[in-house]
Amino acid sequence: MADVKVKPEVPDPMDIENRIIELCHQFPHGITDQVIQNDMPHMEAQQRAVAINRLLSMGQLDLLRSSTGLLYRIKDSQNASKMKGSDNQEKLVYQIIEDAGNKGIWSRDIRYKSNLPLTEINKILKNLESKKLIKAVKSVAASKKKVYMLYNLQPDRSVTGGAWYSDQDFESEFVEVLNQQCFKFLQSKAEAARDSKQNPMIQRNSSFASSHEVWKYICELGISKVELSMEDIETILNTLIYDGKVEMTIIAAKEGTVGSVDGQMRLYRAVSPLIQPTGLVRTPCGLCPVFDDCHEGGEISPSNCIYMTEWLEF
């Protein structure tokens, strides 16, 4: 009897691919090379590689690197359809932008990550923008810098600046208005406390307002179109402290009392300035712009000082 050579079954390439896709569906998180090998032990590495490459180029598999090695994941079919018309480079750039999340990524960073030349990058970005897959958002930190992010994502606060910026412009009048409103609220509270004429401890404690109270007051006033958080109000109150109109203390509050953060509460109180405007600024010399040039016998001297003349006639 002649040896019957058992011809190893050459698995159909199509079968291999389908099998791999099935495996991917089984493990949505991704499969390693090892898993495929275990499933089809008789397949040669060469054939496996060919099948995987085909799947990748068709855009049905995603190639990811993990700590253990390479992972293959089934690609979202919808996504796959989107990228049908684009080539590999565009897909790469899109991948990078997607990874940046809602902080966006700068064009130079895209270049570093993808190693593509600048002209290519620009062309690809224009392409993607026209397909409405990505958008450019101007950063508030550096006004010339444009960061790219996916079209449907909301830009992060650090890029747009948060509640104080509208369209990349710092809204100083809005801040001023809030400033004055907070100060008026604290001032009226302090006056009410002072008029109540009770013993000093109670008087002082009632003149304090917690940041939560101020926040509620501002929300009820309704002067802000944008929703303001307690941190925003605290930054406004801090500017009042730097104006010297308000002082702050921190007290320990029980967890759970309204407005407390990490067991602490911030209290604010309106105060009047420590001293009257000092003597130096009541004279013309204190505010004179040419003070350093003034000396007796010169062009500008005390004897012919026009500021003094005006001041004396006042």
Place this chain on the structure above:
Amino acid sequence: MTQAELRLCSLLLREHFGEIVEKVGNSLLRTGPRPLRLLVGDTGLLLDQVKKALCVLIQHNLVRYEVQPRGSVEYEAQSKRILRLLRYPRYIYTAKTLYGDPGELLVEELLLHGHLPMSCAVARVADRLTETMEDGKTMDYTEVSSTFVRLADTHFIQRCPIVAESPRNTKAPPPPAPALAIAEKDMYTVPRLSLIGKGKRRHSCDEEEEGEHKAKRQKQEGGSSETPPDDGIYWQVNLERFHQHFRDQALVSAVASRMDQTSSEVVRTMLRMSEVTTASGASHTQPLSSNEIFRSLPAGYNIGKQVLDQYLALLADDPLEFVGKSGDSGGGTYTVNLHKALVSLATATLESIVEERFGSRCARIFRLLLRKKHLEQKQVEDFAMIPAKEAKDMLYRMLSENLVSLQEIPKTPDHAPSRTFYLYTVNVMAAARMLLHRCYKSVANLMERRQYEMRENKRLLEKSQRVEAILASMQATGAEAAQLHEVEEMITGPERQQLENLKRNVNKIDASENQVDETIFVLESFIESTMKRP
């Protein structure tokens, strides 16, 4: 000694003492301690004149002398003391508020004369007061001397150092200059004098009344022309004590504006109790227990003990930190933190100057930097909530005025600007010194302007003085109203207006000199207090 200080000192000397003294003072200030011969050579004046000028300066404590080891005596000008000449009106006014007219005149006499024995001072003041009183009344010496004793008890005036009693060693030659010394305990003891008498007027219209006492008075005069009972015991004004008082006043008014009236009264009581127990340069007062404070409160304030305790607790908790709690004995002991108070007052002064010069937004940035010490440009914009462009502009303006400085922190050894952190910071001492220098120059400018105004209108002033003299003499000899009217007409309407203007301007400039002096006081006290701390 900066240029501005020198200029101000020479202006003050010229105004108070005249040109010769100014020349001598100038030379001493510019070149430091020198012996008499060199001084004469420098100033080019006669020896006699220089001697007299030095006498005047030493009498007023503006120049000190020291015996050098070689045997020569060197004279040194005290620039700080000369600058105090500016503050004389404030001292006199304080004495007036505390001790009334006798106190005011006593301090004025002592300031004008430098050193004065008690009997002399009392006599002069009584005379002056009698002149201002109505006809027929005279000022008794006892009232004036009791005020004198009170001034000495509260340390506002002190005895001058006297020549030490040393056994005469006939072999050794007498020292070229006497060494002056005074014991601490003797400084405020008033000699037991029985000063009896009344003040007398210069021009007295009541001849009859005078006639009666004339005989007695002449006898007294005769008695006093011989050695007065307190010969050799001279008194001078204790400027440090007045400064302490000003500082306390500033503290109390700051507490009153930040908290309320009652708290400021409590602080005032605490400061009054530690007036004589605390050294002038101390940074804290002695600890005072709340019981003591309660007992020493002024009679008008009847607040309960518990309320007082609450006020003290509030003061101790306040972010200002003027009052600190140092213990619990006696119901809680409290001290006033003087150094901290001076720092707060000085920073408030700096902030107010920045606010008036540059605007309130700049003041916001300044206060922010004071609190946070070091900040980057971006952080300044974020914290102060000021748009980037404006913040940058303001920071650069303050930087050019040296109120704010930059601190570089390099990331790389080659200090490349793109790789370096630049932090803005405020150096309070440097800013205080710079503004103090500016104050000196401002006061000098104001004085010059005042003198210029007087010079411009010299002719008019002389004329008005002549007219007044004529009027006075005519009134004395008894002239008719018509003649008086004629003489008054010599000054025309517009000229009168000009005179009015001149008086108003000079008063305004004078007042503002005093105001700038207040700023000088705060800044100087702050710098002194910070330098003293170890």
